[in-house]
Amino acid sequence: MLPPIRVAITGAAGNIGYSLLWRIADGSCFGPDQPVILHLLEVPGALERLEGVVMEVVDSAMPLVQGIVATDNARTAFDGVNQAFLVGSRPRGPGMNRSDLVAANGPIFVGQGQALNEVAASDVRVIVVGNPCNTNCLIAQRNARDIPPERFTAMMRLDHNRAAGQLAQRAGVPVSQVSGVAIWGNHADTMYPDVTRATVGGVAATERFEQEWLRGAFLDTVATRGAAIIKARGASSAASAASAAVDHMHDWWFGTNGGVVSMALPSRGQYGVPEGLVFSFPCRVGSGGAVEVIEGWPVDAFCQSKIDQNVAALLAEREAVADLV
Ligand code: NAD
Ligand code: LMR
Numbered sequence: 001m002l003p004p005i006r007v008a009i010t011g012a013a014g015n016i017g018y019s020l021l022w023r024i025a026d027g028s029c030f031g032p033d034q035p036v037i038l039h040l041l042e043v044p045g046a047l048e049r050l051e052g053v054v055m056e057v058v059d060s061a062m063p064l065v066q067g068i069v070a071t072d073n074a075r076t077a078f079d080g081v082n083q084a085f086l087v088g089s090r091p092r093g094p095g096m097n098r099s100d101l102v103a104a105n106g107p108i109f110v111g112q113g114q115a116l117n118e119v120a121a122s123d124v125r126v127i128v129v130g131n132p133c134n135t136n137c138l139i140a141q142r143n144a145r146d147i148p149p150e151r152f153t154a155m156m157r158l159d160h161n162r163a164a165g166q167l168a169q170r171a172g173v174p175v176s177q178v179s180g181v182a183i184w185g186n187h188a189d190t191m192y193p194d195v196t197r198a199t200v201g202g203v204a205a206t207e208r209f210e211q212e213w214l215r216g217a218f219l220d221t222v223a224t225r226g227a228a229i230i231k232a233r234g235a236s237s238a239a240s241a242a243s244a245a246v247d248h249m250h251d252w253w254f255g256t257n258g259g260v261v262s263m264a265l266p267s268r269g270q271y272g273v274p275e276g277l278v279f280s281f282p283c284r285v286g287s288g289g290a291v292e293v294i295e296g297w298p299v300d301a302f303c304q305s306k307i308d309q310n311v312a313a314l315l316a317e318r319e320a321v322a323d324l325v
Contacts, residue, residue: 001033004066004067006036007084008083009024010112011041011130012042014088015238016242017040018238019239022057022060022062024036027064029250029253030083030250031254036066037068039078041073042071047072050070075118080121081124082123082124083124083253084124085249086109086112086128089105089131089136091131091235091236097189102132102136107324109136109143110140112140125249126141127245127248127249127252129155129241133264135278137152141278149265150266153252153278155187155248156187156262157248160181160244163222164181166221167181167195167205167209170209170218171209178199179259181205181262182260182294184279184281185307185314188223192219215302256283256284262281262283263280265293271297278314
């Protein structure tokens with residue numbers, strides 16, 4: 001058995017937390033031989049609910065779980081953690097945009113960024129799930145000055161998986177036959193699911209599907225799927241979000257073996273995206289966990305207009321939280 005890693009999950013008593021904990025605890029994320037110590041953070045008003053969740057984890061008798069810390073104190077929650085899932089924050093309701101949440105949720109990531117900076121392990125890696133996740137990630141990263149910026153990522157994997165799911169469904173093939181999808185930009189309706197290099201059942205997606213569908217119904221379905229789920233379920237996506245968070249951290253941990261994944265990370269100016277904006281690019285992850293933004297991806301005029309639209313939206317969000325970053 002390997003030595004345990006410490007994994008923080010904020011908002012652990014919430015809807016996503018309720019799926020995520022079990023996927024981390026059963027080895028789906030960091031592998032079947034990797035023990036974990038779970039560090040669970042909640043707000044004081046949710047500690048009793050968290051206690052119930054902890055009872056259930058214990059009752060699940062998960063062999064990889066070597067300890068559980070449950071607390072409402074961010075410094076305790078992040079003490080020595082190697083992996084951090086920042087989920088805890090308010091979800092949007094019907095009729096809201098994700099960016100409407102920034103005033104309520106943004107401040108959470110100031111204190112959590114500072115706490116990570118002070119007490120997390122030197123190898124900490126962070127995924128921000130709480131919305132608006134790109135800008136919340138920016139806030140956390142800017143408040144954690146001693147942690148290398150590339151350790152902070154925001155979750156675009158749900159959008160990536162949604163795009164793959166739509167392509168597979170339309171083609172009538174299992175999703176395992178879809179590869180090379182990439183999401184550009186912000187986890188918002190402006191995102192761009194790009195299939196320029198995607199293949200479906202070994203055939204280029206651009207040959208298999210009409211451009212009218214790819215730039216119309218497909219794009220709209222992926223970009224507005226979160227709102228459609230809220231309308232249908234009366235609650236925001238939870239199991240699929242937890243699954244995407246596991247996929248993201250799994251691939252960051254194990255590497256993508258040359259495969260393309262979508263991750264939002266602080267831009268270093270790639271594709272003209274202003275430095276520092278937390279932007280989703282087509283990425284690969286090496287076996288040591290280094291995330292590489294794939295350079296030289298073909299960017300046509302349509303893609304460029306989408307990149308520009310997302311940059312504008314993220315600059316506006318950054319402006320709105322200027323006092324937090
Ligand atoms: P939820 O309301 O069910 O749970 C959120 C939990 O976070 C609650 O238990 C709450 O007490 C806790 N919380 C709030 N503030 C906190 C803080 N400061 N510290 C620790 N915990 C805190 O919501 P949910 O469905 O689990 O969604 C959580 C967030 O994830 C929302 O912002 C939602 O919009 C976002 N989300 C993002 C994606 C994505 O693709 N990036 C997908 C789905 C949901
Ligand atoms: C999603 O995409 O499902 C989440 O970001 C929740 C939301 O508000 O859409």
